[in-house]
Amino acid sequence: MHGIDGGRDRGGKNLIRAGGNSGTTRSPALVGGSGVHLEYSDGTVLLDASNTGGPLGHAHPAMVEAVVEAARFPVATEGQLWAERDAAADELVDIAFAGETDWVGGVRFGLSGSEVNDIALSLAQALTGRAPIVARERAYHGLVGLARDVTLQPQWHGGLSLIDGGVRAPARTTEVRTIAGPDGGIWRTAGSTAPRHPDEQELAAAFPGAAAVIIDYTQGGRYYDAEYQERVAGAARDADCLWIADEVVTGLGRSGSWFAFQGASSRPDLVTMGKPLAGGAAPAGAVVLSKRVLDLLRAAKWQNYSTFRAHPTMIHAVRAHLRVVRAEGLVDRATAGGRRLAAALIELADRHRCVERIAGKGLHWTVELRGPDWHRWFSDTGTPQPADHVVAAARSHGVQIGTSDEAGSLFIAPPLIITDAELDRIIEALDAGLTAADELLSRVVV
Numbered sequence: 184m185h186g187i188d189g190g191r192d193r194g195g196k197n198l199i200r201a202g203g204n205s206g207t208t209r210s211p212a213l214v215g216g217s218g219v220h221l222e223y224s225d226g227t228v229l230l231d232a233s234n235t236g237g238p239l240g241h242a243h244p245a246m247v248e249a250v251v252e253a254a255r256f257p258v259a260t261e262g263q264l265w266a267e268r269d270a271a272a273d274e275l276v277d278i279a280f281a282g283e284t285d286w287v288g289g290v291r292f293g294l295s296g297s298e299v300n301d302i303a304l305s306l307a308q309a310l311t312g313r314a315p316i317v318a319r320e321r322a323y324h325g326l327v328g329l330a331r332d333v334t335l336q337p338q339w340h341g342g343l344s345l346i347d348g349g350v351r352a353p354a355r356t357t358e359v360r361t362i363a364g365p366d367g368g369i370w371r372t373a374g375s376t377a378p379r380h381p382d383e384q385e386l387a388a389a390f391p392g393a394a395a396v397i398i399d400y401t402q403g404g405r406y407y408d409a410e411y412q413e414r415v416a417g418a419a420r421d422a423d424c425l426w427i428a429d430e431v432v433t434g435l436g437r438s439g440s441w442f443a444f445q446g447a448s449s450r451p452d453l454v455t456m457g458k459p460l461a462g463g464a465a466p467a468g469a470v471v472l473s474k475r476v477l478d479l480l481r482a483a484k485w486q487n488y489s490t491f492r493a494h495p496t497m498i499h500a501v502r503a504h505l506r507v508v509r510a511e512g513l514v515d516r517a518t519a520g521g522r523r524l525a526a527a528l529i530e531l532a533d534r535h536r537c538v539e540r541i542a543g544k545g546l547h548w549t550v551e552l553r554g555p556d557w558h559r560w561f562s563d564t565g566t567p568q569p570a571d572h573v574v575a576a577a578r579s580h581g582v583q584i585g586t587s588d589e590a591g592s593l594f595i596a597p598p599l600i601i602t603d604a605e606l607d608r609i610i611e612a613l614d615a616g617l618t619a620a621d622e623l624l625s626r627v628v629v
Contacts, residue, residue, distance in 0.1 A: 216241030233585030237463035249503035288477030293468030296431030296457020297325025307395035321403030368542030390422035399429035400443035404549030409447035416449035431457035439518035439545030462504030552591035573616035582612035
């Protein structure tokens with residue numbers, strides 16, 4: 184394992200931490216990691232099954248080499264010409280958007296997914312002269328600027344919230360119009376697994392006068408099908424507003440294709456990327472503009488600048504990551520791993536009465552549990568919830584699973600380098616966790 188031991192036994196008296204999952208018990212500190220495994224201060228080693236920011240796992244040799252190489256470069260601000268940054272943009276388009284270059288116009292790098300979503304939304308408002316934004320229910324696009332405004336999962340309370348016996352959330356800075364989100368899956372206890380789509384009346388009410396519509400492909404456990412995307416894209420075209428595809432989670436292979444939007448024939452005006460872009464070795468974001476949007480900027484000066492945006496560490500990491508994904512065939516690996524997980528998750532759902540719904544694509548899956556309705560879940564309690572019990576049981580079997588701070592929602596998103604044997608270990612640990620949730624369910628009225 185690779186790590187720094189200095190923080191192994193220190194309590195950390197001064198760091199103000201963000202609110203995490205529902206339970207208040209403090210977990211052991213993370214001190215190292217290698218490949219698909221994490222090492223903690225109590226000596227525990229866990230298989231990392233939920234980390235969308237680490238597509239190549241931890242301490243991947245190519246990423247370590249890239250960061251070391253970058254450290255030898257001067258700090259090149261975004262205002263300075265730098266050949267490496269130009270090459271990174273070209274490589275991103277040539278590798279990740281291969282076959283898509285007929286509509287791709289250009290790249291602007293950023294510091295995070297939240298930031299580039301705010302950049303894309305702000306640009307849409309400036310170009311259209313309109314303010315309203317369309318997003319779908321249960322969306323999450325970040326906690327910065329306009330990205331915070333369109334974060335609609337109820338437990339986030341618009342982001343930046345304080346919970347102290349009640350909920351105090353900041354006001355939105357712009358009008359947000361909400362449309363239905365997809366609600367399908369591959370398994371559920373009752374009803375159809377077919378995706379849900381916004382109807383024509385709903386779209387006609389939301390889109391006129393809007394600056395943009397932004398859609399993501401996994402947040403809140405909602406995964407898009409082609410028809411959903413086509414309906415949204417068509418409504419945006421008819422209303423002459425910009426369509427932003429938020430690929431912060433799904434971009435660069437996670438969904439079993441380079442981008443989730445490639446599952447349909449329509450193409451966005453802007454694409455945003457974040458979490459996995461630099462292979463987990465550095466914070467990173469990017470917004471890709473279509474040729475249509477770039478043409479609108481030809482005669483304009485786009486005042487959008489940051490000192491550390493496209494920092495050498497990020498740029499070297501982005502280039503190294505893209506090359507590894509291509510060389511190791513990790514997009515195809517995500518497709519094959521997704522098929523394996525789908526079959527195993529259905530088998531688990533058939534055996535565990537606590538499971539409500541299974542949905543996902545590639546190497547990103549959501550397991551929803553019976554329990555609190557997400558429409559009414561506000562994450563305003565420190566009491567451990569059903570998902571927390573599953574996570575605890577899975578940890579005891581050597582696997583770290585995420586919950587996204589929801590009462591009954593788990594997500595499985597291991598590194599793209601994961602092997603079949605390691606996927607089987609995740610399923611075994613999840614089986615143990617769902618058994619614990621079954622026992623909990625038997626003691627309460629749902």
